[in-house]
Structures are given as C-alpha cells and as structure tokens.
Amino acid sequence: MKIFRLIILILHVGILFLLLGSLLNAYVPPKIFPWFDLLSLGFPVLIILYIILTVFWVFSWKKRAFVFMLIGLPFINPVKRWVNFSTEKKESSGDIKIVSFNIKAGLMGKEEIQNYLKAQDADVILLQEDGGLEYPALKNYHRTQSNGFLTILTKHKLSNEKLIFSEDGGLPSGLQADIEINGRSYRFIDVYLYPFQFEKKMVKLNGNTEENEQKVKGVVKKLIPTFKIHQDQVKKIRTGIENSPYPVIIAGDFNSVPNSYEYYHLAEGLEDAFMTAGRGSATSFHDYKFPIRIDYVFSSKSLRATSYVVDRSVSISDHYPVIAEISLNGK
Template sequence: MGIFRSIFTVAHVVIVLLLGATMLNAYIPPKVFPFLNLLSLAFPFLMIANLLLCFFWIFSWRKRAFVFLLISTLFLTPVRRWINYSEQKNDNLDFKVLTFNNKYNDYGLEEVKNYIKSFNADVIFLQESGYSGLGNSDFEEMKYSLHNRRISFFSKYQIVEQDTIPLIDKGKSVYADVIIKGKRIRFINVYLEPFQLHKSMVKPTEDLEENGTKAKSLVRRFMPVFKKHEEQVQILKNFIEKSPYPVILAGDFNSVPNSYEYYTISGVLKDCFLESGKGFGTSFHDYKIPIRIDYVFSSENLKSTYYQVDRSRKLSDHYPVLVKFSLKD
C-alpha cells in the first residue's frame, strides 16, 4: 500500500503544479510559450483530479490532506470562473444584455429569432450571424443595429457612434456607443479567431495510433490560433483603456477561463459571471465537456445583478448568456 501512496503523492504534486502553471497565463503570452494556454483547456479535469486525491488523503487519515487542501485554496478564484455562486442582488434593473453565437441560424431561422426575442433584451450581441437573415424587422423594438461579416449588434436605444475595431485575420469586433437613461455606454461585440474544429477532430476512437495523430493535429491547429488571439486581445485591451466611456464587452472568445485571453481582458474589465453568476458558466455544449467561451465583461462603474446561461433549448452549439445591469451613481 505504501508504494501506491507514494505514486499518488507524486501524481498529486504534478497535478497541483499543472494547475499552478495555468495561472502563469496571466504573465506569459502564447508567442513566448503557447503550451500554457493549451493547458488551460484541461483546468476542470485537473481540478477534479486534485479534489478526488484530496478526498483520498482525508479518508486515508493522512496529514498531507491538509497540505493539499491548503494549496487548493489558491485555486478558488480560478474555479469560480467556471462555477460560481453569488447572492441575489436587489438593485434596480436598468437594462438587459444578451450575447449569443447563433451559428448562422443553422438550427432554424424562425426558431432562433423567436428564441432571441423571448429574452426581451435591450441590447443583443450576435456572433457567427453575418448576413444570415436577422435584421431590425425581426426585432421590432430594436430600432438600431450594425453588422459585420460575422457579428451583429442590436439596440433598443439610439446608437450615437459606431465603428469596426480592426482585428487581424478572422477575428471580428465592432463597437457602438449607446445612451441609456442619460448615460453613454460603449458596447463592444467580439468574435475572436475561431479554431474551425468539428467533432470528428476531437472524438476519440478505439485506434490509439489514430488518437495520437488527432492529438498532434489539434496541437498544430491550436498554437497559431493562440498567437493570433494574443494580438487580437491586445488590440481590444488598448481600445478599452482609451475609452472615455464605461464599457461592456461581450461575445465568443473561443478561449476558456484561465487562458491568456481571459487574463488580458479581465485585467481591464470585470467578469460579470464572478459578480452575479450562479452555477456553471459553461456555454459551449457541442463536445459534451465543460467549456466556457462566451463572456460578458464590464467596467467597474457598471453593476451586473443577474447572470444566466440559458440551457432551456439547443438552437446553436452555444448557449446564450443573459446579464442584467444596474447603473451605478
């Protein structure tokens, strides 16, 4: 039994070190060492393994259980980026924001349109929408809008300024300044460089050699995209820092929490899920593993009071995210 405990101890130390390595994404960009960003994808599985081993040490009555539990407290905030609990806030509701990658309405234009309308949002961010058939006539209360090749933005309130934020390659972003109850807010819709994956690329088979080939192919595909993301989020960060108005940024980051992309944006804006989210924040369901890649961030002087990932229907490979805001004095 002693040899097994030694093996488990070594394995646990390695897992903790890997968990710690994901936090280095806050400091080390993908162009320097992209494998750290790749490691962020494994964070939920590493954390589950860490907790299982902690329970094992507890039930084995080993003192090392307290050491590993103490170390695990360092990962409380990273865990909250995936699963969180916030107390209900009773602040006044000033406006609602919906962000949704509607996958070009591949699941049915009419169904997607009615689904989006059911949220009665004041501002709508769409990604992978393009010129897919949804316009102002589909959302009667949305009098104002702007569209890009891959993204769309709709607002009940007047847009007083709008433009494209030029990102490299296939990344897309637009901004719109909107006056809500006398306050000018800058809304930024984002769609970062896609990986252009499909299920066959990630689905394991019984052939170990084929799985190895797939894994190598995925790594080759991920690395250049991570480096493009680095440039794209730096452009966004610089744009946000120069904004004279409060900012709400939402969209499909094609990046998980604890990634370089997440750390870069959360350095200048707050993650609304941390402020008002409950339960799981995962928003992409096509691969049946926990992936959170759709976000709503805001400036400090905007308060989110409610955050919901709606899983009631599957009308895209993403679930929509609805966030309610209260304007701070």
C-alpha cells in the first residue's frame, strides 16, 4: 500500500507542476517556449485528475490532502474561465446586446444563419469566417466592407474600420471599427486568430498504437507553429486596444483556450464577460467531444457585462453563438 501511495503522490506532484506550467503562459511567449501553451489545451483533464487525487488523500486521512487543497487555490480562477458556477444575483439587462459568431462561411445553412441573426436583434454583430456573405435579411444594419473573413454589423453609426494583419502579412487576424452609441464612441475589435486547421480524423485515436503516435506527432507539429503565429497576431491586436481613445470591446474566435498565452495577453486590462456574468460551461466549439472554449467577449473595465450566454439551441455552425449584454455605465 505504501508503494501505491508513493506512486500516487509522484503522479499528483507531476500533475501539479504541469498545471503550474500552464499558468506561465501569462509570462512566457510561445516563441521562447511553446510547450506551456500546449499545456493549456490539457488543462481540463489535468485539473480533474488533480481534484480526484486530492479527494483520494482526503479519504485516506492524509495531512497532505490539505497541502494539495491549499496549493490548488490559485487554480480557482483558471477553472472559472472554463466553468463558472458563481451564484451572484443576476443584474438588470445591459445597454447593448452583442452577438459573436463564427458562421463557417454559411456552409451549414446561410438562410438559417441570417434568420437567427435577425431574430437576435443585436446592437452589434461580430462574425468570423463569414466567407464574404451578403446579409439581405439585415438591411437595417451598417456593415464593414467585405473581406471574406471578418464582418461587423451594427444598428449604430460605424466609422474608422481597419483590418489588422500580423507581421507576416498573412490573413487578417482582426477587424476594428469605432461605433457611436448614444452619443459616445466605442472601439469594437472582431478577432479571428490563425486556425489550427484540424480535421476530425487527425485527432481521433484508435486501437493502433503506432498510428496514434503518428497522429499525436502530427497534431503537435501543427500546434507549435500556430502558437508562434498567434503571438504576432496578439501583438498587433493589443496595439489596437492600447491606442484606442475609446472604451474597447473585443470578441470573436481566438482559436485558443483559456489560460493560454493568447488568452492572458488579449485579456490583459480587460474584463472577461463570461467570468463576470456567465454561468455553467463556456464551451463554444462543438465539433469535437472534448470541451473547448475558444470564443470570447472582453471589454474595458469601465464597462460591465450583465449577461453572457453560449447559445446551444442552434447547430448552424461548428461553433455556438456567444451572446453578451453590456452596460455602458460601468460598475
């Protein structure tokens, strides 16, 4: 029994160090050490194992259970970025309604997407992978110029739109526009970081050990370069945030999970609407069975999210729409 407990202890400490490694994404960029960003993908599994092993020590009546519980406290906020079970009283509705949605170029139903967006009656709609679609059902909205990737639609006055490109000059990673609402201007940034370009068959494991090993290596070979591309894209988007003369709202498909380098640096100085007003799971990408949150809404701290919903009632894309209400009067 002592040997078994020693093995469990070593495993528990190992998982702890991996979890701590994921927190280092706040400080270490992918171009220096991309493996910390890789750890963020496994955070849900790691934290579940950590909790299970902590419970094991509790039932084993070992004092180390309290040590692991104490050390585990810094992971409360990282967990809440995935699953938020806060019981705070729901606030009144916000001043504006925002919808962020990766529509996958309308491949799962162009008409259905337009009908859905029209029914939401949002003040601002931020779309990713829009495929250059037209939106005849949204005639009362002002729209940014079509670029095939990102679109912002709004009922309010739209100005100063600008595409954000990373240093390699590749695909646009962001689209910023200033929108005047009730006499005040706000900067909206629609984000679409470089995709990993996975297919289900690439990540689906089977009983063949050798084949699975090759799949894992292939996935890692795609992940590492993408993390480095994201670093450049995040830098450019941060410039748009920091140079804004107005309060900022950024939303979109970040192709990055919570606790990643991308999350920490895009969220810096901003408020995560899900952590403020969301409840339950924030999983927004449903093409795989593994829980993945890659769609977000962040805002300046002078604003405040009053509600945040991942709308799982529709399956018209491989993403679920994210809907947030924002109070423009702050806290």
